[in-house]
Amino acid sequence: MTSIEFSYSLNQLSGVLKPFALKLTRDLDDANDLLQDTMVKAFTNQDKFAEGTNLKAWLYTIMKNTFITNYQKMVRRATFVDTTENLHFINSSASLIENSAYGDFAIDDIYRAIDKLDDIFSTPFLLYYRGFKYHEIADRLSIPIGTVKNRIHIARKHLKEDLMVYKHVN
Known part of the structure; x- marks a missing residue:
């Protein structure tokens, strides 16, 4: 060509x-x-x-x-390569001071919301929250596993409604 x-x-x-x-x-x-x-x-x-x-x-x-x-x-x-020696830390977590007051309020509200639940809902929910499996909760409470799942679901639903104020909080 x-x-x-x-x-x-x-x-x-x-x-x-x-x-x-x-x-x-x-x-x-x-x-x-x-x-x-x-x-x-x-x-x-x-x-x-x-x-x-x-x-x-x-x-x-x-x-x-x-x-x-x-x-x-x-x-x-x-790309910027910083070759200086780092003698200071910006936004270092070592100097981070956390205010736990807000977290304490939230925990108090959560416990109050759980206390407002009927025992038939709060007991399976708390057992599940503490790490028990559905079948272990069913055996412990002598109720069918489907009932355990249903009661935990209802407890979550009520808690979600009661704690709606925390929905958009990061």
Whole structure:
């Protein structure tokens, strides 16, 4: 393939490559730059193209590799490496002071909500909360396992309603 034929083929395929460049970069100007870089690389490396192979696939490969290389360069440029010795700690958990008053209020509210439940709901719920399995609770209370699951479900539902004030608290 002569240089003129190769140049003509590149020109014909540039329209097919533009959507791929746009997909990679997600920006029209960057896509145009990527397309131009791809065409320059293809033209300067024309001797590496094996005639009879798929030129379009070769160009796609050049474009993809160019995009990856440019992306890696951009990431490296944007990466800041701090080589100074760390003599201070910002937002260090070692100097964090936690105010447990809010947590104490929440725990008190939870226990009050559990105390308001009927015993038939609170007992299975508390056993489950303490780590007992459904079948262990059923054996201990001498009730069917389905009843245990139902009572725990109802207890959770009531607690959810009573503790709605804590729904959006982080």
